[in-house]
Amino acid sequence: MRHRRKGERLVALALLGFLLFNYPLLSLFSTDGSVVGVPLLYAYLFLSWGLLIGLMALVVRKS
Amino acid sequence: MLNAPIILAVSFAYLGLLFAIAYYGDKRADAGRSIVARPSVYALSLAVYATSWTYYGSVGRAVDSGVGFLPIYLGPTLMFALGWVVLRKIIRISKANRITTIADFVASRYGKSTLLGGLVTVIAVIGIVPYISLQLKAISNTFNILLEYPAIVSPAELDPGSLFTDTGLYVALVLAAFTILFGTRKLDATERHEGMVAAIAFESVVKLVAFLCVGLFVTFGMFGGFGDLFGNAAAVPDASKLFTLGGSDTDYGTLFWLTVLSMLAIVLLPRQFHITVVENVDERHLSKAIWLFPLYLLLINLFVLPIALGGLVSFDGRDVNPDTFVLALPMAEGQQALALFAYVGGVSASTGMVIVESIALSTMVSNNLVMPALLRGRARVTASHDLRRLILGIRRVTIVAVLLLGFVYFRAAGEATALVSIGLVSFAAVAQFGPALLGGIFWKEGNRNGALAGLTAGFLLWTYTLLLPSFAHSGWLPESFLQQGPLGIELLRPEQLFGLTGLDHVSHAMFWTMLANVGLYVGVSLFTRQSAAEHGQAALFVDVLREPGVGSRFWRGTASVEALESLLARFLGAERAREAVAGHAGAHGRRSADGMQADPELVHHVETLLAGSIGAASARVMIASVVEEEPLGIEEVMGILDETSQVIAYSRELERKSHELEAASAELRAANRRLRELDRLKDDFVSTVTHELRTPLTSMRAFAEILLENPDLPQPQRDRFLHIVVEEIERLTRLINQVLDLSKIESGRAEWDIAEVDLAEVVEESATATAQLLEDRKAKLQVRLPKELPSVPADRDRVKQVMLNLLSNAAKFCDDERGRVAVELAVEDGGVRVDVRDNGPGIDPEDQELIFDRFRQGGQTMTERPAGTGLGLPISREIIRQLGGELWVESAPGEGSTFSFVLPRAGAIEEEG
Numbered sequence: 001m002r003h004r005r006k007g008e009r010l011v012a013l014a015l016l017g018f019l020l021f022n023y024p025l026l027s028l029f030s031t032d033g034s035v036v037g038v039p040l041l042y043a044y045l046f047l048s049w050g051l052l053i054g055l056m057a058l059v060v061r062k063s
Numbered sequence: 064m065l066n067a068p069i070i071l072a073v074s075f076a077y078l079g080l081l082f083a084i085a086y087y088g089d090k091r092a093d094a095g096r097s098i099v100a101r102p103s104v105y106a107l108s109l110a111v112y113a114t115s116w117t118y119y120g121s122v123g124r125a126v127d128s129g130v131g132f133l134p135i136y137l138g139p140t141l142m143f144a145l146g147w148v149v150l151r152k153i154i155r156i157s158k159a160n161r162i163t164t165i166a167d168f169v170a171s172r173y174g175k176s177t178l179l180g181g182l183v184t185v186i187a188v189i190g191i192v193p194y195i196s197l198q199l200k201a202i203s204n205t206f207n208i209l210l211e212y213p214a215i216v217s218p219a220e221l222d223p224g225s226l227f228t229d230t231g232l233y234v235a236l237v238l239a240a241f242t243i244l245f246g247t248r249k250l251d252a253t254e255r256h257e258g259m260v261a262a263i264a265f266e267s268v269v270k271l272v273a274f275l276c277v278g279l280f281v282t283f284g285m286f287g288g289f290g291d292l293f294g295n296a297a298a299v300p301d302a303s304k305l306f307t308l309g310g311s312d313t314d315y316g317t318l319f320w321l322t323v324l325s326m327l328a329i330v331l332l333p334r335q336f337h338i339t340v341v342e343n344v345d346e347r348h349l350s351k352a353i354w355l356f357p358l359y360l361l362l363i364n365l366f367v368l369p370i371a372l373g374g375l376v377s378f379d380g381r382d383v384n385p386d387t388f389v390l391a392l393p394m395a396e397g398q399q400a401l402a403l404f405a406y407v408g409g410v411s412a413s414t415g416m417v418i419v420e421s422i423a424l425s426t427m428v429s430n431n432l433v434m435p436a437l438l439r440g441r442a443r444v445t446a447s448h449d450l451r452r453l454i455l456g457i458r459r460v461t462i463v464a465v466l467l468l469g470f471v472y473f474r475a476a477g478e479a480t481a482l483v484s485i486g487l488v489s490f491a492a493v494a495q496f497g498p499a500l501l502g503g504i505f506w507k508e509g510n511r512n513g514a515l516a517g518l519t520a521g522f523l524l525w526t527y528t529l530l531l532p533s534f535a536h537s538g539w540l541p542e543s544f545l546q547q548g549p550l551g552i553e554l555l556r557p558e559q560l561f562g563l564t565g566l567d568h569v570s571h572a573m574f575w576t577m578l579a580n581v582g583l584y585v586g587v588s589l590f591t592r593q594s595a596a597e598h599g600q601a602a603l604f605v606d607v608l609r610e611p612g613v614g615s616r617f618w619r620g621t622a623s624v625e626a627l628e629s630l631l632a633r634f635l636g637a638e639r640a641r642e643a644v645a646g647h648a649g650a651h652g653r654r655s656a657d658g659m660q661a662d663p664e665l666v667h668h669v670e671t672l673l674a675g676s677i678g679a680a681s682a683r684v685m686i687a688s689v690v691e692e693e694p695l696g697i698e699e700v701m702g703i704l705d706e707t708s709q710v711i712a713y714s715r716e717l718e719r720k721s722h723e724l725e726a727a728s729a730e731l732r733a734a735n736r737r738l739r740e741l742d743r744l745k746d747d748f749v750s751t752v753t754h755e756l757r758t759p760l761t762s763m764r765a766f767a768e769i770l771l772e773n774p775d776l777p778q779p780q781r782d783r784f785l786h787i788v789v790e791e792i793e794r795l796t797r798l799i800n801q802v803l804d805l806s807k808i809e810s811g812r813a814e815w816d817i818a819e820v821d822l823a824e825v826v827e828e829s830a831t832a833t834a835q836l837l838e839d840r841k842a843k844l845q846v847r848l849p850k851e852l853p854s855v856p857a858d859r860d861r862v863k864q865v866m867l868n869l870l871s872n873a874a875k876f877c878d879d880e881r882g883r884v885a886v887e888l889a890v891e892d893g894g895v896r897v898d899v900r901d902n903g904p905g906i907d908p909e910d911q912e913l914i915f916d917r918f919r920q921g922g923q924t925m926t927e928r929p930a931g932t933g934l935g936l937p938i939s940r941e942i943i944r945q946l947g948g949e950l951w952v953e954s955a956p957g958e959g960s961t962f963s964f965v966l967p968r969a970g971a972i973e974e975e976g
Contacts, residue, residue, distance in 0.1 A: 006147055010146070014145045017144060021133075022322065038289050039306035041308065045133060
């Protein structure tokens with residue numbers, strides 16, 4: 001049961017990741033802005049990637 | 064500092080260190096104290112994914128396409144999020160079936176098909192050789208670039224020299240030697256190489272640290288941090304266009320397809336399968352790797368763009384190949400030590416990939432191509448007693464062959480294609496395994512025909528849309544093949560197949576190959592049937608997380624334990640074979656396995672062990688050679704599957720049984736209630752009987768005492784008293800006799816003397832016997848008999864007893880003044896009926912059944928002295944009942960009573976009974 005729950009949570013995260021890293025969400029950040037000097041697109045990709053990994057670690061450890 | 068001897072020394076020192084680590088790892092493994100059995104080492108070894116293609120190629124790709132390099136690492140992150148569902152299942156299946164390569168996995172899933180295993184192997188070798196070639200090229204090129212220091216040359220400017228002065232050749236040979244030493248040290252059923260894994264994990268650390276060092280140097284040494292770097296880059300048009308998607312030549316479709324492609328590759332690349340699945344020590348390690356491995360990928364990509372931008376800014380206008388920026392930037396800045404370290408990092412990225420990939424490929428080739436061929440050909444070599452040397456030999460030769468093939472490809476292909484595109488071509492090749500493998504673990508209906516059709520179509524399209532164009536780019540095929548299509552047919556242009564445009568060549572190929580592959584896999588599976596063996600394997604794979612270890616059920620046949628052991632000995636050595644067989648016997652609670660017929664579990668166990676050494680399909684063939692197998696028909700497999708429905712049927716049966724039991728127990732409860740009732744009745748009866756006995760006893764005692772105490776009582780009075788005593792004694796005797804009689808009849812112990820009885824005769828006799836009694840009561844008796852009366856089967860004396868009882872009752876209860884008693888016989892359906900009528904006071908309707916109870920008598924028994932024992936009617940009714948008839952009364956107060964009984968005729972009894 002716990003295994004199944006963990007699996008389901010991780011699958012949900014995979015879907016979230018797929019959304020975050022693809023059109024159309026990605027296109028929202030493909031602009032000229034920057035975050036502390038880093039182009040917005042890169043800042044967004046690395047931050048959301050890091051966030052996703054953090055969530056995955058959380059799910060793995062919690063369940 | 065950067066001269067040939069030092070670079071060579073560092074290179075060999077690094078390889079020596081790897082060697083030492085691998086050796087130590089193997090030693091520890093042999094001693095049973097593994098250094099790789101921890102999740103972090105597992106996660107690090109997974110980073111073999113990051114090859115020189117990542118190390119150097121990512122920067123090159125970033126220069127071309129901006130974020131286009133990232134999906135290659137985002138995909139694996141997503142796949143690892145799915146890892147708990149997908150990878151865990153693959154690991155579980157592989158461990159249960161001793162699967163050691165991806166070819167084995169696919170072959171095993173589809174009924175241990177040799178054909179499929181061979182096809183997967185061929186695709187893997189053709190797809191991966193360019194990729195291996197890429198690694199060799201990276202090492203040899205970076206070595207040569209480093210030698211040119213302080214000049215920074217492009218790989219294209221390097222003179223490869225003659226065949227024997229080519230660094231690549233020696234790199235290939237050194238790596239082959241290393242791989243053979245640690246990858247084919249022994250033949251093990253689990254195919255695990257702990258020393259090698261330790262070395263790979265170490266390499267992962269080295270390449271990460273090296274890349275981070277270069278990245279930090281570029282960002283903070285050459286520039287003043289990220290802000291400064293990006294600020295400077297914004298001024299360079301080539302660099303600033305990479306900031307957004309629009310500027311670079313990457314579109315969303317490409318990002319999507321690259322994500323999908325890399326998601327598949329992280330599972331399907333032979334080296335990834337080997338590290339993730341085969342070298343997995345403990346399934347639980349996957350848990351940590353799920354986030355640790357993506358984290359590693361994030362870190363190694365953190366500085367890709369800064370290095371790319373740094374290179375673009377500092378080499379602006381100079382012809383430096385972006386694929387070499389990682390090395391060229393420290394060199395340009397005069398950082399010799401850092402450049403050397405960067406070179407070592409690149410070497411580690413390349414060697415790790417080459418070692419694992421060639422081990423995986425050699426296992427595949429030996430298990431799925433060479434062994435089946437040898438076994439099929441029944442060559443003499445397979446008759447040898449110890450095949451371990453043969454198999455290891457095959458693997459060693461394969462490793463050398465694969466590396467040399469890589470070298471040849473790299474000599475021939477030259478500098479035409481960039482690192483990244485070679486890598487993607489390989490990815491697309493292994494992605495063809497996706498439908499068969501992933502479909503195979505989640506979809507039971509997927510079958511061998513579908514997998515074959517899908518794989519073949521996918522592979523052919525991959526060849527046409529990716530491999531041939533890459534040949535064309537290398538000049539092996541005319542350019543016109545790409546521009547005008549084969550034979551000038553535009554519709555068939557390999558990179559715009561059927562006129563499809565708007566996709567880059569990898570996305571284009573992925574679309575067509577996946578369309579054909581998935582379409583045929585699903586379509587053919589749906590329209591063709593699975594064989595019996597396949598059906599079993601499919602269920603085994605798909606349901607692996609549900610019920611472990613039911614494989615042996617799909618086997619039937621006979622084999623001696625001895626034959627199995629000697630077969631095993633040829634691949635594992637005599638000692639291990641004996642251990643394995645004895646261990647199995649021990650585990651199943653048998654003392655010795657000698658001379659026994661092998662049970663299906665043992666055969667399955669041996670086959671699994673063999674599969675670890677020579678692959679599932681070959682193991683199947685070997686087992687078949689010593690086992691007299693009875694082919695398992697589809698009906699039988701269906702039968703096995705039908706067991707489920709049988710179980711359901713059984714449970715229904717059980718349910719029915721329990722209902723029956725409930726009914727039975729209800730009956731029992733009822734019976735018990737009746738018994739209790741009877742018990743209570745018996746108690747009542749006993750107490751009534753004793754009461755009835757006491758009455759005459761009391762009166763006898765009273766008269767006896769009078770006689771005793773008054774000796775001078777006059778004689779007439781004395782006689783009267785004595786007479787009463789005698790009368791009471793008679794009554795008592797009668798009572799006791801009747802009680803005994805009744806209990807005898809009721810318990811069925813009475814003896815019946817059944818004969819044909821003429822009832823008219825019995826009635827007349829009874830009338831005569833009671834004539835005196837009736838005369839005493841001054842009653843008149845009237846007997847009416849029909850002329851023809853059939854006889855009935857009965858006990859004459861008992862019937863007479865009933866008649867006497869009824870007549871004496873009638874005499875007792877008939878009218879005191881003008882008493883009349885009538886007896887009438889009549890023939891009825893099925894019997895003869897007797898009515899005894901009196902003109903007495905009649906019986907209240909509520910008393911009509913009571914009078915048949917024991918000791919119940921009509922009238923006010925409390926006030927009047929009882930006229931009988933109270934047992935006559937119960938006995939009469941019981942007698943008639945025993946004779947198969949019925950006795951009842953019809954009466955109304957003041958109108959007399961009619962007691963009637965019917966005795967059935969002979970035929971009627973038989974009919975009823």
